[in-house]
Amino acid sequence: MPAVDRTLLRDDVYRRLRDAIVDCTFAPGEQLKDMELAEWLGVSRTPVREALLRLAGSGLVVAQPGRSTTVSAIDEKALRDARDVVAAMHHLAVFQTAGTLDEAQLDRMREANRRFADAVEAGDVAAALEADERLHSVPVAALGNRAVDTVLDQFGPVVRRAERLRFGHDGRASIELHDRLIALCAAGDKDGAAAVAFDTWHSLPVGHPGA
Template structure:
């Protein structure tokens, strides 16, 4: 566990949320490795807080699938398995293919501007080589697509999977060789949706998610 655990204090958030956000960020960015134990006392000392907000944060992280409780050992950072990845991406692929198709059908001028802005910010993030920034701008790009559907239920379901998806998203953006492919897929996807090509948008989105799955599985196997 790193000695440098950055706490981003926010006067508008309760301490337990600040601790949760700090630990969550450390997990999804890989500062805490899969399988690493999370000791309440050690974390409390590093964060300069009592054990209570740490314990509450760990429980919340467990609910989101980022932490698992091991009998007689305690909390550990959840490992990324090929089965978990496939389960999450099967669901994500179906939802995002539908979103791409609906977005292409319902695209308006306001959303087109937002999509263009999100694509530009994604390009800038790719150029920066900052993996966290790439992952966040990737989220923003896809959020514009979800918004374009105008389907509140679809957006709600996707948001419920957001945390699980984010961890895998960070895993595939770590592969720098994949960045050019990722950017080109975003460009193709945006063009198809803006031009109202529903079927093309769906196919591009499917290929986009499939490529991510293959990239992460390859990375998992190399790490093991």
């Protein structure tokens, strides 16, 4: 990955490190050294240390003060807890916005699902994850609830890392779920749309020992 501008904000450092863990650039068990990460990103060590603390709060890294920081394994209980919370947040966002999304917002969801389907067919896991994120971000953005945004920012990456395993094997079932979600949102069926949103996230398997 290319070096980034030295004026990079700490949130950008956090996102770069978070994404590198989610896409397995940094593998579970790998040690993360703040000096090396700072050189890699072209920033000082301070924003890197702050980012590692945030990542520890999400459970993506395990920090041992004065010793080392390593990328965490995908722990079954931690994943289940994060999945349940993320599913609840998307349930809330969809319930509150179904029937209020305009045609442009619905079209963005449809286009994202088309890209998702193409990526799944091509076996492009990174593109599938990106398209999936775009689709589900529409009702979340429309809701505009900062508390929901904060929770998803913290625990969403934990779920996304495990989703790479699902999309790497077969993400076709999610295509149909997305279509149903969009149709129910367009019809203003709050209960139905919210239930599909919850099931989409809650269907993520958590039994990936050794992953």
